[in-house]
Amino acid sequence: MKFYAGLDVSLAETAICIVDENGVIYREGTAVSHPDDIALWLSKVEHSLERIGLEAGATAAWLFNGLREHGYHMVCIDPRKLRAATKMMPVKNDRNDARAIASCMRVGWYSVVHIKSDVSQELRMLLANRRTLKIKAIDIENEIRGTLKVFGLKLSGRVTQGPYERMIRELIEDVPRLAAMVQPMLIARRALREQSAVLEKMLLGEVRKDETCRRLMTIPGVGAITAITYVGTIDDPDRFQRSRDVGAHLGLTPGKYASGEVDRTLPITKCGDVIMRSTLYQAALALLTRTRKL
Known part of the structure; x- marks a missing residue:
């Protein structure tokens, strides 16, 4: 038995x-x-x-x-x-x-979920940690902007990452109480940006060592982050019988509702990896808007 x-x-x-x-x-x-x-x-x-x-x-x-x-x-x-x-x-x-x-x-009523290799798991965690640090840094920047607006202080024009802290300090130098409140936020933001850069350097090092990543980066619109995210998500290409199965795995294929005389094609299923799907969207946007025609 x-x-x-x-x-x-x-x-x-x-x-x-x-x-x-x-x-x-x-x-x-x-x-x-x-x-x-x-x-x-x-x-x-x-x-x-x-x-x-x-x-x-x-x-x-x-x-x-x-x-x-x-x-x-x-x-x-x-x-x-x-x-x-x-x-x-x-x-x-x-x-x-x-x-x-x-x-x-x-x-036998189940769908098997692929368990990624240790290498792919490490890449996924590295990407997730980098993304978390960048999101938290952006949240702090938005909070600082909101704090300044309460006192009628606004950043003018497009502000790049380099002069951001310098411009904030110039705005608050004549308001000591406000400067005391914003100072810890600026320190935290700087630390998050520095550690995010450390993780990004580690990612770029992995990309340089991976032949598949380098090959993927020859595609217009595909950068280092897109390439390594794709490699970490796919993990083992042999688990897909056909190349078009990858689109369905990532939730990029349309859904379908067919019952009786009703037969409708639905939007994409979005049932796959969210980070991979959003990264591919950004790569497609870069291809359409930033890549020069050959």
Whole structure:
């Protein structure tokens, strides 16, 4: 008889459920959300497990790879499809979610989510951290502008990043109380910009070492950030059977609603990676507006 397991992962504990091929619950319990602790719990099961499923999430890659090292057949599933199966539950808790995941493993009603390699995960985190620092710096700049406007002080014309701090200090030098309030904001902004530049230098170093990134940058409108974001998102090109599958994976293909006599083509699905999609949009905009014709 075959057995299947479902893991519902939370930060502290993971609910575990094992069902047999007939859907009968064989064993349930909880373990600390660590690959070694979960593997220890599973090792006490007398039968081998056909498949073990867990939802895609923040710690999914870590648990997935850790349990695979222990020899288990792991499957990472799309939580959106599982949500459709669990939304009718009268009682929703971790134990019932683990039961639902185990049942999906048994009947095969799930969509597999690709677990990226460690290299791609590192690139994604590097891009995300750089983006966070830049957004926070922009937020501080906007807050400073808003503070100055309250006192009737405005930055005139287009202000580039270089003279920004100098121009702010010139505006507030005659208002000591305002200068005391804005000074910490300027220091924080400068620190964010400096550390963002550190991460950007690391990204550019990765781009220089990657042959695929350099090849992608030969495309008009594609720069270093677009190239490395694309490489980190695709990770393993062999997981796509056809090149046009990439567009659907990124949510760039139109949706469709067809029922009875109604047949409508919808806007793009937007079901893929948001950062990759927005980066490609910026690359397309640069191609249309800034790239010179050859």
